[in-house]
Amino acid sequence: MAGQGTRRRTASKAPAQEEQAGPRTCGPCRGTGKLLSGAGGTQHAVVCPWCEGTGTEIPDHDAQANPAERPD
Ligand SMILES: [Zn+2]
Numbered sequence: 001m002a003g004q005g006t007r008r009r010t011a012s013k014a015p016a017q018e019e020q021a022g023p024r025t026c027g028p029c030r031g032t033g034k035l036l037s038g039a040g041g042t043q044h045a046v047v048c049p050w051c052e053g054t055g056t057e058i059p060d061h062d063a064q065a066n067p068a069e070r071p072d
Contacts, residue, residue, distance in 0.1 A: 026051035028063075 025031040029048035033055040037046045047053040049063040 024057040026055055026057045029055065031055040 026033070026048060028050045029035050033048050033051060033053040034045040035048045036043050048055075050061060051058055052061075
């Protein structure tokens, strides 16, 4: 590894998507509100814990606090 110094990131404008204040499509379920889960051996659809089935990203939402399925 040749030391070429530290690359500095130029402060650039954030992408337009970052500037949008409106609702954003939930990434994990891609806006469908459902996720496929393989829990239990059979793949089946569950309500997306990230958006709670709305398909829209919920700011500061903790999916781990309300998982779609809890292991018994
Ligand atoms: Zn979702």
